[in-house]
Structures are given as structure tokens and as C-alpha cells.
Amino acid sequence: MDAVPTVTTIAARALHTAFVILDKEARQDGLEFRDLWARVLAAEPRLEADWEQAVEESPQENSTPLPRYVGRTAIQVVKAGWLFRGNRRWQLTGLGQQALREWPDAVDFFGQAGRRYRVWNAGKARYAEALEALAKLPDSGGWVRLEGLAHAFEVQENILAGVLRGDRPAGWYLALGPGGEAGAGYPLLPHETDTWRTLLAGEGLLDEGRSSADTVRALPHAAITGTNVRVLTEQDGGLADEPPDGKLPRQLWIVRGVDASTGAPLIRGPWRDGSVITLDNVFRSPEVFPAGPDRIRKAVDTALPTTSPSRREIVADELDAFLNRMRKGDIVLSMDGYETYVGVVRGHVRNSAERLERPVEWRNLNKPLDFLKDLPSGLSGVVQDADSAVFEATEYAETVVALIGDMPTAAPVPQGPAQLPDATDELAARLHLSDTTWLQDCVELLRASPQLIFHGPPGTGKTFIALELARHLAGASSATNVRLVQFHPAYAYEDFFEGIRPRLGRQGDKDGGLGYDLHRGPLRRLADEAERRPAEVFVLVIDEINRGHLAKIFGELYFLLEYRTERVHLLYGSDDGRGFRLPPNLYIIGTMNTVDRSVAYMDAAMRRRFSFLELHPDIPPVSGILGSWLARRAEGRREGPAAFDDSYVRLLGEVNRLLAESSPGDRSFRVGPSYFMQDLAHTGDGAVERLWRTQIIPLLTEHHWGDGTDVEAVYGLDTLRDRLGLLPPSGDVSGPADS
Secondary structure: OOOOOOHHHHHHHHHHHHHHHHHHHOOOOOEEHHHHHHHHHHHOOOHHHHHHHHHHHOOOOOOOOHHHHHHHHOHHHHHOOOEEEEOOEEEEOHHHHHHHHHOOOHHHHHHHHHHHHHHHHHOHHHHHHHHHHHOOOOOOOOEEEHHHHHHHOOOOHHHHHHHHHHHOOOOHHHEEOOOOEOOOOOOOOHHHHHHHHHHHHHOOOEOHHHOOOOOOEEOHHHEEOHHHHHHHHHOOOOOOOOOHHHOOOOOEEEEOOEOOOOOOEHHHOHHHHHOEEEEEOOOOOOOOOOOOHHHHHHHHHHHOOOOOHHHHHHHHHHHHHHHHHOOOOOEEEEEEOOEEEEEEEOOOOEEOOOEEEEEEEEOOOOOOEEOOOOOOOHHHHHHHHOOOOEEEOHHHHHHHHOOOOOOOOOOOOOOOOOOOOOOOHHHHHHOOOOOOHHHHHHHHHHHHOOEEEEEEOOOOOHHHHHHHHHHHHHHHHHHHHEEEEEOOOOOOHHHHOEEEEEEEOOOOOOOOOEEEEEEEOHHHHHHHHHHHOOOOOEEEEEEOHHHOOHHHHHOOHHHHHHOOOOOEOOOOOOOOOOOEOOOOOEEEEEEEEOOOOOHHHOOHHHHHHOEEEEOOOOOOOHHHHHHHHHHHHHHHOOOOHHHOOOHHHHHHHHHHHHHHHHOOOOOOOOOOHHHHOOHHHOOOOOHHHHHHHHHHHHHHHHHOOOOOOOHHHHHOHHHHHHHHOOOOOOOOOOOOOOO
8 A cells, every 4th residue: 555645755856856957958048937837737737636636635734836835845955966947947056966766756956955965954043144255256366165164163064065066145156166166075067066166257257278168177376265254144245354344453574484495485476476475385285274372272283293383373363364354455575684674465265285375565675674774663673583484563554655656677686505705894993903814714704603702801702793694694684584582590491592481371271370391592583593594694603601500501402502404303203203403504602701601611512512712902803903993983083193092902912911910910900991982981071081080990909809909009090101101091080180
């Protein structure tokens, strides 16, 4: 005995029959429902009689005619994407034809459509948000990957594809496959392909070169991430990266990037040539799916499981800035050393599995700004201290906006491996040296071994010379490639290289208000940057290097100082098992005061890894610096040669002669010329007396502590002047006051 038909099974038979007819007779153009229904009844003559019986035996009252009930029930196959209804015509889709082949039984066919409908209905609000955002794309000049759109709104991709194909809401044709292909991998019928071709061509997005008779593709560079499309529903008009009606403030972003093969800044080549900025896509997917900061952080944790937590935090913040917070019209700065380039963000994020990209109109490629001279002074500290490749500095935006103009593009900057430049006359002049001989010795020593220490008594200019030499070696990149640190007895490996540091917890942290991160110290930061930019010179200047416990500070890095091509595994495992090395383009210049500790007392292993150059008042180049400085100062004040006063040189020489006599054979303590090359020694009446009373005498008193020397009697200013036959400068007060 046959089963009694039900309302549902009758509707299923009617819909299935309609699909069979559309597939066989009207696949291209579809049919008006009136004509289609007549053909359904002709194919199923018992359909209406079975309907009447099912309605009569149904426990629920139902007075709806069968055609109307079928039309109302068809919403389920429409949401499944199997049927498109427009202009009163029913038209089969490629998804519908596939379903017809897969489920030839009418009840199974209708049941599968119902399951898809229920999934859509359960998440109706999220699907509606996705459609709302998609509707804003037609005027954007871009398209979105279907997979990314689904991820961004946390909906099922296949269900979203069906809703778009069946409902065809505004912008439905802009949700495409990873390569911009129409259909996103789901089956298409010829009429759907033709429709997609027409609509994409109308938007100016059709990639004719990659399309064919049966395949339609959009221009790949016009892809917009699902993340940015999601933000459309969260802002009052406009794209996520375009301030709506000027309501959002213009932001300033510092962006940095280097070529992985050459280490050269990307602004030298790809960024300037392509009018873009880029960011590595750590997800290695054509679609970056997370939308908000928390979801991005979770996705980064999944994509980079072996990377340190602190680095993952930095990467997550970079992605959030690049994808969500950066907008069309924002200002970007990118630096190649001191040379600074200013641009304006001109579009949405375009992405591939390798990188994310934003179009930028560079404004001063032919005339870069000077980072230190032209830009706000506070930016220097912001840039040097930041770990991120993308970070905000909007507080300086108004100042930078005034610098933007229409300037032509410059030719690409040449690239090459890191090379230490020779010493120059300009460098020698800045250091008040007569020629470049001594400076060239420094360069040659660093070329042979990348560690050098200047040692000598206080005031011999060790730190000043080290910094000037470092900046010369780093060239145009010295603003970011030179770092100064100072050692002291409490300084440790964790301060210098890396160590665990507490931080205030983020919202959602399991351990409450306190967390711990692996913090990178100055050497690790500079080494990581040097590894990424092998074409540039990086210099770390370590002041007072002998005041720290060197074995404690350097740890396993002792080995790397001597063997730059080798790798070691780090104490905290942050090398991710690959090992860490000190890059060959990272140079270290240290300074040590021989009064604090003689070179002879330095750790033998450390002494073997550094070259040493003495800076001593009795020998060149220091012996001639004070005279050169005083002569140039006189020239700067337009004083004639006769006005040159050598009393400072003679006073310094006499002090150091007396020190040599008091400690024969001990060169570790002398007074350097720097004491006489400061404003205190040359400003106002009694300048020399103030210098002697507040700096020279205290220094000598400490040196002679406990040896019975009457410092004032031996080194007093009046005593030395009398011995040398020097008169006080006009206006200076010397000796007891007149009575």
C-alpha cells in the first residue's frame, strides 16, 4: 500500500518536477511561472488531486492553493542558490543543476534545500551584515574573495554562495574566487557566466586577458580583503580605509619594509616603482580573514605557533593597523636612512598569499625630506624605539601634511652589499683631525674584525669619536642604524640582548592583570634589523664597556663575536630552533675609560675578540685636537691669527706633565681636551676659574686620593699660570679679592 502523500512531499514533487523541466527545456532563459506551472501539471497529472487529499488529511488547516504554496516554499531552494527568480521568471542555476544530479529523489532534493535554508535562517543576522557590506562595493572599484567574506562575517561559505546566487542582492557578482574567477569554484551555467561578464565589465573590473568563453575573471589587483568589507557595516558610510565625508581625522603612519634578498629598504624599488606599500601575509592565504584585533591575534597565534609571544603581538598589531585602522587618505612616511618619503593612501587592501598591499601616491620621490632636519623632532625617538613595521604617529600628522606637494618620481636608488666607506676629509674636519690617516686605520680594523674599542683617559673624546665614526659608516641610514648603549655594573644579558619582562595584562588574559613577554634588548633589535637589511651598515656603540660584567652581559654571544658565520641556540629559545648569528653587517664600537679599569684587566676572551685603539692626550690624534678646535672656533668668530689664545693648550699640557711625573710608567690617567672644548670653559667672566674649580680640581683630587698630594698647591690655576707665564683673560678674576 502506497504511503499517504503529505503537504511537504507534494510540494517537493512539484519543485523537483519544475527543476527537471527548467533543466531540459529552459536552461538558458528560464520560464515565467505561469508557463512553468502548466508544464509541471502536464508532467504530473495527479499532482493537484494528491494535493487536495494531503490538505484534507493534514492536522493543520491549509487553504492555500498548490501553485501559491509551491511559490512560497520555493524560498528554500532560492536561499540554497539553486533557483533565481526575477521578472516573474524562474531560472535554474549551476548549483541547482548540480543538486538535481546529486539528489534525483524529490524528497531528498527538497530536504537538502531545507537544510541549507535552516542554516541560513539560524545565522540570518550575520548573513544580512555580509550582504549589507557587499552592497557597498559596486562604487568602490574592487571585489572581494567569497571565502574571505564568509570568514569575516563568520558564516558558512557554501551557504553564502547559495544566497548570493539565488537572491542576487546588490553587489552579489563581486564575491569571487581566490584568483578573481566568477563562481568562486561553484558550478556555473552559460547564462550565469554571461551575466557575470557583463556586470564585471560594467564595473571596469573584467580582466579580459585572463578570461575566456567559459571563464570570467576580475582584475587581481582590485581585490579587497574580507576584513575591510566587514568594516563597512561598522562605520557611517564609505570604505573602511576612506574617511566618510571627512568625519574621521587623517592619520599618519610610519611604514618600514626591506627586500628579503638584498636587505635594501623597499621604498628604493618595489614601493616607489609600484606606488604601493606592502606587508608580509603571515597567513600564507590569498584572504586574510580575521576582522577585529582579538581575532587577528588568535589567527596569528595559529599561523605562527613557534614564534615568541612578544613577536606575535607585534605582528598582530601590524596586521590590525594595515587592514583595519589605515584608511584611504591617510599619510604614510617611509625612510631610507635620513631620506624620508611622504605618500597618501589611495585605496583598499589588495592581497595575495605572499603579501598585503595598499596603493600609495608618493609625493616627493624626487626630493626626499631629511628625517632629522625637516620633520618634527619627536618622530626620531618614535621611529627608533618602535619594533613594528607599521605604526601610528598621528600626533605629527598636521605638521607632515604641510610638507606634501606634487613632485616627480625619482630614479631607483642603486643597491648592493654592505660596504664600510673609507674615512673622508669631512669626517676628519668634524673631529678636528689634521687628516684621515688615523680614521682610515679605524675603518680597516673594522673591515678585518667587526669589533673595535677606543680606550683612554677621561675627556679624550672616545664616545664622541665613536658616534661620529658610526654615523659615517652607516651613512644615510644612521638615524635608524646606529644605537648607543652604556654598560654599568647592574647591566645584564636580559637588558642587553633579551629577557623575560612583566607587562600589564590585556583584556581576556587568563592570568589576570599581569603577563610576561620576551623583551628584545638593543643588541637583539639591531641584529634582527641588520639580518633583514644586509645591504646596510649597522653600528652598536657601547659606552663604558668595561664597567659591565662582560661575561654576564654577553653570555653565549661571546662565541659569535669571533665567529660571525656560525649560529648558536639562544638562552630563551627565541631562535625557534634555527640558531642565531650576529650578522656580518653589524659592527660594534666600544669605549672604555682606563681610569676605571685598565685594558690589562679585561677578560682575555673579550680582548681577543676586539681590536683596541688608544686615545691619549700625549699622542695623535688627541694631542692636536684642542689646538685645532680652538683655531676653528677663532675662525668662526672671525678673529685674526694673532687673537688665537693657546693658554688652554699649555694649561692642559702642564697638568698632564705633572700627572706623568707623579706616576711614572702609568698612562692610565690624564686629563683629556674635552674639558676645554665645552661652553663652560668659554662663556662669561671667570669661565676658566669655574671650569677649574668644578671639574679639573675634583677630578685630580679623586686621582690623588690617599697619596698625600696637596692638589691645590700642585695643580691650582694660579700656580700653573705663574709657572707658564700666563695672564688671566680680560674680565677673569684671579687670586684674592682687592681689599
